[in-house]
Amino acid sequence: MKRDGIAFWTGAVVFLAAVLVMTQVVGNQYPFFAGYVILQSIALAVAWSILGGYAGYVNFGTSAFYGVGVYASVFLVSAFGAPLPVQILTGAAIGAVMGLALGLLTLRMQGIFFSIATIALTIVIETTVTNWRYVGGAAGIQIQRPAVTPPFDSYVQMLFFVQAVLVVLAVAISRYIHNSWIGRGLQALRDDELAAECTGVPTLRLKLLACVISGALMCAVGAPAAMYLQYADPGSAFNLNYSVTTLAMSLIGGTAHWAGPIIGAILLGTTQQVLTVTISSEVNLLVLGLMLVLFVVGAPEGIVGLIYKLRGNQKEGEI
Amino acid sequence: MFSLDLLLDAVVIGVLLGCFYGAVSLGLSVSFGLLDVPHVAHPAFLVLASYAVYFLNENYAVDPLVAGLLITPIFLLLGLAVYRLYYETFEKRGSDASVRGIAFFFGIAFIIEVVIILQFGVDQRSVTATYIGKAWRLGDIRIPYRLLVAFAVATALTMLLTLYLSRTFMGRAIRAVAQDQEALRLMGANPIKVKQWAFGIATAVLGIAGALLIIVAPVDPTLDRAYIGRTFCIVVMAGLGSLGGTLVAAIILGVAESIVLTLFGASWAPAISFAMLLGILAVRPQGLFGRRS
Numbered sequence: 001m002k003r004d005g006i007a008f009w010t011g012a013v014v015f016l017a018a019v020l021v022m023t024q025v026v027g028n029q030y031p032f033f034a035g036y037v038i039l040q041s042i043a044l045a046v047a048w049s050i051l052g053g054y055a056g057y058v059n060f061g062t063s064a065f066y067g068v069g070v071y072a073s074v075f076l077v078s079a080f081g082a083p084l085p086v087q088i089l090t091g092a093a094i095g096a097v098m099g100l101a102l103g104l105l106t107l108r109m110q111g112i113f114f115s116i117a118t119i120a121l122t123i124v125i126e127t128t129v130t131n132w133r134y135v136g137g138a139a140g141i142q143i144q145r146p147a148v149t150p151p152f153d154s155y156v157q158m159l160f161f162v163q164a165v166l167v168v169l170a171v172a173i174s175r176y177i178h179n180s181w182i183g184r185g186l187q188a189l190r191d192d193e194l195a196a197e198c199t200g201v202p203t204l205r206l207k208l209l210a211c212v213i214s215g216a217l218m219c220a221v222g223a224p225a226a227m228y229l230q231y232a233d234p235g236s237a238f239n240l241n242y243s244v245t246t247l248a249m250s251l252i253g254g255t256a257h258w259a260g261p262i263i264g265a266i267l268l269g270t271t272q273q274v275l276t277v278t279i280s281s282e283v284n285l286l287v288l289g290l291m292l293v294l295f296v297v298g299a300p301e302g303i304v305g306l307i308y309k310l311r312g313n314q315k316e317g318e319i
Numbered sequence: 320m321f322s323l324d325l326l327l328d329a330v331v332i333g334v335l336l337g338c339f340y341g342a343v344s345l346g347l348s349v350s351f352g353l354l355d356v357p358h359v360a361h362p363a364f365l366v367l368a369s370y371a372v373y374f375l376n377e378n379y380a381v382d383p384l385v386a387g388l389l390i391t392p393i394f395l396l397l398g399l400a401v402y403r404l405y406y407e408t409f410e411k412r413g414s415d416a417s418v419r420g421i422a423f424f425f426g427i428a429f430i431i432e433v434v435i436i437l438q439f440g441v442d443q444r445s446v447t448a449t450y451i452g453k454a455w456r457l458g459d460i461r462i463p464y465r466l467l468v469a470f471a472v473a474t475a476l477t478m479l480l481t482l483y484l485s486r487t488f489m490g491r492a493i494r495a496v497a498q499d500q501e502a503l504r505l506m507g508a509n510p511i512k513v514k515q516w517a518f519g520i521a522t523a524v525l526g527i528a529g530a531l532l533i534i535v536a537p538v539d540p541t542l543d544r545a546y547i548g549r550t551f552c553i554v555v556m557a558g559l560g561s562l563g564g565t566l567v568a569a570i571i572l573g574v575a576e577s578i579v580l581t582l583f584g585a586s587w588a589p590a591i592s593f594a595m596l597l598g599i600l601a602v603r604p605q606g607l608f609g610r611r612s
Binding site: 108126247 | 425427544590593596600601
């Protein structure tokens, strides 16, 4: 355990240093535009799997949290001209409250009822934002980026680095949960909620905790997106595609290990970027849908599950 | 200004609309309500049927309702195949399957959406028929014929399916399998066959329902997202598996949508079914006519 921890944090520091160096060295802006989207996918997939993977509650509401994060920023910028860190922290706070609300609202719901409730939440929030004139309503709103902070040359490079920090944060939290009693409790309630409750697992508190953490992370990830696009509209900020993509990445990667969603997001995120550029965004969505169905039918434990199988099921639960 | 006339107008339209909503929810009432299949792709199949009807109407000038009847056998086969796949890969494996079953249907819905976009584009599509575009004046109330046709067919469809489930041997078997699968197995029947047939019927009904959908209003590839709210709201409000309740719940939703539309405008319309669904799930998950406590 101890050695793994050192390895993990060394890896995280090396990753962030590499990202920082990249922003200083690479002049072309495109890698940052594409990379930002991939990093965002990783962070969302990791955040999703805390509730969807460990606890087994299939959340279709990724786009609700993401969209609220986007619009929290939009509101803060147009009302107070708030700086980026404030936007992200506020986004996280709102996301936590929203997660708690979702958890409380869906206390008695399981399986498909929970999933449907999360879609419903998405649409209700989207409609409310659509009818909120101050943040642009259905037509959307333009946002001005403030001046960039050194040492970064361009705002997109800075956002790229910020998103990388969020990824590390999300992965660290997810890894901590996976290795701690929280993760074991969540897995117990995933396998059998009643049995877990009977054996003394505080299922209710754990479920709420998972909702809060997952929600806070998703909103925080959405917050910088307003600055990234310099534009926000309810139709794209709350687009259900985010929910499908995130769910697909987590399940394809595999949710039995904290690294699963990362693998899935990198693989699918990169494929998506390539397909969108070379063919079309529709084909990219088609490939995503087909891969999701293929994996849930053929390899229900995802890529991580396949790796475990290759290694002969010996090291499951470790690392 | 809001007047009594407007309210009456809204209620009449709402009832007609509600019966139509009931017809598009019938399949889900069987597949989700009776069989417990997490069929999130139900509205996607509905929109797919609408596009099939559009295709026949546009290229061969087939009347939309006739086109709906023509595609019904194909949808029956589709339903049989989808249930078989679902059963083999998820239901049979048990325990962990429900999470993946939901993701499976979500993925299917997504694929259908994208395929429709690739084939027909993102624009709205509509059908042509003699009864579309005209309206019937009843005093001050103006009722479009397309809504009347949808209302009539929807009511007939609901009654037929109710009769099928209560009077025929197979229909009773379907209700039996919903109540106690093991008991059916002990009687020497194959519950999986019965469930597969029921899912097939539920999907076949979508052929006609899809025709109604495109008769009532133009469709676009992502329309299924709005109908996730409507159909699930109706089926959950009705109480799982209650067909009569489905009609009542659908009328309640139709009237609610119609009144909100009149009072607050169209931009709030998408949220109504979802808000009602959230409320019902939180307060009374067993529905108005539910058989479970």
